[in-house]
Amino acid sequence: MRKSTLLLPILVVAAIAVLSAIFIVDEREKALVLRFGRVVDVKETPGLAFKLPVIDNVVRYDDRILSLEVGPLEVTPLDDRRLIVDAFSRYRIADIETFRQAVGGGGIGGAELRLDKIMRAQTREVLGSVSSNDILSSDRFALMLRIRNGAITQARQLGLEVIDVRLKRTDLPQANLEATFARMRAEREREAADEIARGEEAAQRVRAQADRTEVELVSEAEREAEVIRGEADAERNAIFASAYGRDAEFFEFYRSLNAYANSLLAGNSSLVLSPDNEFFNYLKSSGGKTAAQ
Structure with a gap:
C-alpha cells in the first residue's frame, strides 16, 4: 500500500517530464532549441521533436513569406527633382540560427527594423542614380530588381532572404506637385491659345476666300448682265432702225405717243408750249403730222 502511494507521484512526475520533453514543430514555422541561451x-522539419525538460527552451519563428512596408521615403534622382516613394518587400527567414544570432531576442520586430534601414538605403542609392522620368515610367522592373539585389547581401547577414521588392507609389512632394500642376495648366492654356489663334487664322482665310468668291461671282454676273443688256439694246435699236426704214411716219408716231405717255402723267411738272408747237402735231389731227401741216 505504501509502495503504491509513492509510485503514483513518481509516475506523475515522469509523465510530466516526458510531456515537457516533447514539442511539435508546425509546417509553417521553424524552431530553435536553446540551452541557457545557447x-x-x-x-x-515539421513533426515531433525532443528537448531536455526544464533545461532546454524552444523558440519558434515564422517560416512563411513575410511582408515589410517601407514608409514614405524622399529620394533625389539625377535631375534633382525630388520624389516621394512608397515601397514594400517580401522576405523570409532563410537561416534561423544566423537570424537568432543577429537579432537576439528581438525576433521579427527587431529584424524588420534593421531590414527597413537596409531597404531605405538601397532605394535611395538606386533611385538616386537615375532620372525622375525613369522612376515615374511604367517600366520600373529593372529598378526594383536592382534594389532587391542590393539588399540581398546585407539581409543575408541577418539570416533573411529578400524575395521581392516593389515600388507602390512615386509622387512629387506636395509643393512640387502644385508647381508641376501650375506648369501643366499654363502649358495647356498656351496650347489652347495657339489652337484658338490657328482656328481664327483659318476662319479669316475662309472668310476672305468666300468674300473673294462673292465679288467674283457678282462681277461675273454683272458683266454677263451688261452683255445681255447691251445685246438687247442693240437688238431693240436694230428693230427700231428697221421699222424706221420701212415707215418713217409710223416710227415718229410711236415716238410721239411714248413722249405723250411720259410727259402727261399725273404729278409731272406743267408744260408751257405754244399751240403750234410740233409736240402737238398728233393731237391736232387724226391724220398725223402730214394732215396737221
Whole structure:
C-alpha cells in the first residue's frame, strides 16, 4: 500500500517530464532549441521533436513569406527633382540560427527594423542614380530588381532572404506637385491659345476666300448682265432702225405717243408750249403730222 502511494507521484512526475520533453514543430514555422541561451538544436522539419525538460527552451519563428512596408521615403534622382516613394518587400527567414544570432531576442520586430534601414538605403542609392522620368515610367522592373539585389547581401547577414521588392507609389512632394500642376495648366492654356489663334487664322482665310468668291461671282454676273443688256439694246435699236426704214411716219408716231405717255402723267411738272408747237402735231389731227401741216 505504501509502495503504491509513492509510485503514483513518481509516475506523475515522469509523465510530466516526458510531456515537457516533447514539442511539435508546425509546417509553417521553424524552431530553435536553446540551452541557457545557447542554440543546441535547429528544428526545420515539421513533426515531433525532443528537448531536455526544464533545461532546454524552444523558440519558434515564422517560416512563411513575410511582408515589410517601407514608409514614405524622399529620394533625389539625377535631375534633382525630388520624389516621394512608397515601397514594400517580401522576405523570409532563410537561416534561423544566423537570424537568432543577429537579432537576439528581438525576433521579427527587431529584424524588420534593421531590414527597413537596409531597404531605405538601397532605394535611395538606386533611385538616386537615375532620372525622375525613369522612376515615374511604367517600366520600373529593372529598378526594383536592382534594389532587391542590393539588399540581398546585407539581409543575408541577418539570416533573411529578400524575395521581392516593389515600388507602390512615386509622387512629387506636395509643393512640387502644385508647381508641376501650375506648369501643366499654363502649358495647356498656351496650347489652347495657339489652337484658338490657328482656328481664327483659318476662319479669316475662309472668310476672305468666300468674300473673294462673292465679288467674283457678282462681277461675273454683272458683266454677263451688261452683255445681255447691251445685246438687247442693240437688238431693240436694230428693230427700231428697221421699222424706221420701212415707215418713217409710223416710227415718229410711236415716238410721239411714248413722249405723250411720259410727259402727261399725273404729278409731272406743267408744260408751257405754244399751240403750234410740233409736240402737238398728233393731237391736232387724226391724220398725223402730214394732215396737221
